[in-house]
Amino acid sequence: MDLRQAYVEARAAGATRHRDIAQAMGVTEGMLIDAHVGAPSSGLQAQRLKRDFPRLLAELSRAGELMALTRNPHCVHERTGVYEHVSAQGEPGREMGLALGDEIDLRLFYSQWAHGYAVREGEQQSLQFFDAHGVAVHKVFTRPATQLAAWQALCVSWADPDAPAPQWRTDTVAPAVDAADVDAAAFRAGWAALRDTHEFFGLLRKHGVRRMQAMQLAAPEFAQPVDRHAARVVLQGASANGTPIMVFVGNPGVIQIHGGPVQRIAVMGPWLNVLDPRFNLHLREDAIAQAWAVRKPTADGLVSSLELYAQDGELIAQFFGQRKPGQPERCAWRQLLDGLVDDPVWSEETTGCAA
Structure with a gap:
């Protein structure tokens, strides 16, 4: 399937959310975004990012006001503010972190973060992070008050043009079984x-x-x-x-x-x-x-x-x-x-x- 062409057709048919478009195609959102790496200058564009995600989030304060988006299958949470007091500890790739700003308050479990992208579609710019299956874990969007020069400099410095295409996991994880002998x-x-x-x-x-x-x-x-x-x-x-x-x-x-x-x-x-x-x-x-x-x-x-x-x-x-x-x-x-x-x-x- 040509995901780029299917995406263009879905947009023309009135579909708006990337997640919904990806589901209709039978792929995950991360797969859809990665298919647009190196896309032409019009429409959806994506660039793979270096994978030191704790340090990347710590640098977001330079861009000032942003919108943080976290979701699960049934709920979406969007908060506008500054990424302040961002910290992490633990071994590389398995860090646990915090963002403790006045408005953006996050608990971060980086072992679940596999791939990141700088994404642009029209005037909308974002950083999007996905797990190994391509399911979104966190997104960061620019706002009218964002310091765009600092944002764009950050996107350039964190771009990884030599990053290989992801090897997405397609296995499913069986739900945990409740213990029958709980005291x-x-x-x-x-x-x-x-x-x-x-x-x-x-x-x-x-x-x-x-x-x-x-x-x-x-x-x-x-x-x-x-x-x-x-x-x-x-x-x-x-x-x-x-x-x-x-x-x-x-x-x-x-x-x-x-x-x-x-x-x-x-x-x-x-x-x-x-x-x-x-x-x-x-x-x-x-x-x-x-x-x-x-x-x-x-x-x-x-x-x-x-x-x-x-x-x-x-x-x-x-x-x-x-x-x-x-x-x-x-x-x-x-x-x-x-x-x-x-x-x-x-x-x-x-x-x-x-x-």
């Missing part, structure tokens, strides 16, 4: 003993438990199933009362976080959207198989969240009340979450939260 009592005791939300990942590993299974094993005071449309209630409630929230969306390569208020909430067909000037969220409500109101004990008091899961058990998105380490969560956020739960076991906790 539920020990798992629940470990949950009750948490002192930091980050300890939850270690608890899952220790007991060989997948995240959605953990919800089902948890004691009722720590996890309760709620309506699949709970995210709509939470976003509309936070918008109405001005409660600042945190929205986590990720894939194996990146977790992207919005922290702050949300304002314009719009439902368009199956999509639940936040359409604010510097933060956009696009969530497929019809992909949500389970939603859970969750509590974790910490040294700062209970931390409450809403977690959304797809049919295959993968996490789609998480919602928290915005707070800083060392501070309790806001009472307004806790009341918003408690309002989702219709169970006497989940009693409203009015202590240990901040006005």
Whole structure:
């Protein structure tokens, strides 16, 4: 198949998103982008990048304001800001990193980053990063306030014209099998003993438990199933009362976080959207198989969240009340979450939260 010609025909037929066009062709998005390396000056153009991705992201601050985009199959998270305080540690190719800017907040798992491209289509310019299968892990787009001279210099310095064509992986990874012999009592005791939300990942590993299974094993005071449309209630409630929230969306390569208020909430067909000037969220409500109101004990008091899961058990998105380490969560956020739960076991906790 001539992917370039098929792409031109799909564009002429009105298709817009690269991911959708690639799926219609039976290839991954990375394969479609790579097919345009060395393309003519019109239309879609792509250039392979050097593969020191942690250092590349650390240099993005030179370009000023950019838009960070991270998605999974059911949710897209877009945040405008500056890539600040970017760091990484670990052996080359397996680094774990952070970006801790005021607006762009990322957790980066570089072992999942296989290929990067500088992409241009008309006036739209971006850096796009893919895993070994060609599935997008993260994208960076220019904005009207971007320092374009610095951006273009960065694209030139990171271009790798001698990079060979990728050997894309086409195997599929079987989903993890939930352990049948989980010690539920020990798992629940470990949950009750948490002192930091980050300890939850270690608890899952220790007991060989997948995240959605953990919800089902948890004691009722720590996890309760709620309506699949709970995210709509939470976003509309936070918008109405001005409660600042945190929205986590990720894939194996990146977790992207919005922290702050949300304002314009719009439902368009199956999509639940936040359409604010510097933060956009696009969530497929019809992909949500389970939603859970969750509590974790910490040294700062209970931390409450809403977690959304797809049919295959993968996490789609998480919602928290915005707070800083060392501070309790806001009472307004806790009341918003408690309002989702219709169970006497989940009693409203009015202590240990901040006005």
